Amino acid sequence: TASTLAALAPTGSSAIGGNELIRVGDVPRVSGMRASSISASGPFALAAAIDQYVTAATGKPTSEVVVASADNPAYAMPAAGWAAESGDPVLFVTASGIPAATKQALLSHQHPHIYVLGPPRVIPDKVLTALGKYGPVKRVGASDPASNSVAFAIYRDPPCAFKQPCAHVPGSFGWALRSPGHGYTLINANRPLDAAASAALSGAGDFGPQLLIDKPATLPQPVLNFFLDYATPGYTQEGPTAAVYNHGWVIGDSSAISAGVQAEMDTLLQAIPQK
Numbered sequence: 001t002a003s004t005l006a007a008l009a010p011t012g013s014s015a016i017g018g019n020e021l022i023r024v025g026d027v028p029r030v031s032g033m034r035a036s037s038i039s040a041s042g043p044f045a046l047a048a049a050i051d052q053y054v055t056a057a058t059g060k061p062t063s064e065v066v067v068a069s070a071d072n073p074a075y076a077m078p079a080a081g082w083a084a085e086s087g088d089p090v091l092f093v094t095a096s097g098i099p100a101a102t103k104q105a106l107l108s109h110q111h112p113h114i115y116v117l118g119p120p121r122v123i124p125d126k127v128l129t130a131l132g133k134y135g136p137v138k139r140v141g142a143s144d145p146a147s148n149s150v151a152f153a154i155y156r157d158p159p160c161a162f163k164q165p166c167a168h169v170p171g172s173f174g175w176a177l178r179s180p181g182h183g184y185t186l187i188n189a190n191r192p193l194d195a196a197a198s199a200a201l202s203g204a205g206d207f208g209p210q211l212l213i214d215k216p217a218t219l220p221q222p223v224l225n226f227f228l229d230y231a232t233p234g235y236t237q238e239g240p241t242a243a244v245y246n247h248g249w250v251i252g253d254s255s256a257i258s259a260g261v262q263a264e265m266d267t268l269l270q271a272i273p274q275k
């Protein structure tokens with residue numbers, strides 16, 4: 001970490017008082033760097049503290065909030081990349097209810113649009129009903145971590161028109177990625193910290209969603225179908241130089257994602273002739 005920080009050589013940001021580093025939680029100080037600190041007692045309060053910090057830096061709360069499960073990290077992981085891209089906060093609930101710190105954070109957003117990430121098995125409908133006190137609530141999710149990540153990758157609110165091109169536009173929420181020419185990050189659902197570590201890849205350059213696998217040697221069918229339906233670029237008589245191009249990131253060593261899955265992803269993201 002020390003060598004990486006030295007290589008990055010951050011110059012500081014005026015939005016955070018010229019500080020070059022943000023320390024989150026109980027982590028050591030870095031010698032020679034000006035730092036802000038965000039700390040709180042427990043994950044719910046820490047998420048709320050991060051939200052409060054960002055609001056102070058930007059000057060206003062966001063109008064959208066993502067709510068994820070603290071009980072099942074695999075279902076929360078895709079929110080990391082979206083937070084990096086959009087700036088929307090991620091707050092946490094449990095299957096039994098809304099922690100006090102999350103309630104206070106939601107109140108500070110003054111009736112935001114709340115997007116709950118995960119299926120009813122993970123975040124029950126009763127929790128959505130309780131969240132409705134703080135703003136309009138919509139669920140984005142599917143039954144398993146891989147399907148859940150795909151559902152989040154293609155989601156947009158307001159919805160895309162039927163059989164019309166779909167894309168993220170100003171004023172909408174969600175990746176809405178139903179066309180090629182983007183970046184895609186593949187992460188293992190059993191390694192939740194990889195979502196945080198790779199979130200920056202979704203926030204700049206060939207931005208795009210984080211997609212999950214649950215077994216190192218198998219590309220799940222929902223993710224495979226997503227690539228085939230939406231990500232594989234094609235070209236006609238103009239040739240491959242006229243095609244759009246994708247960028248794929250595989251996070252972790254071969255024990256997290258096998259070389260075979262990496263090769264399969266590489267093939268799926270390559271431009272191919274259209275029939």
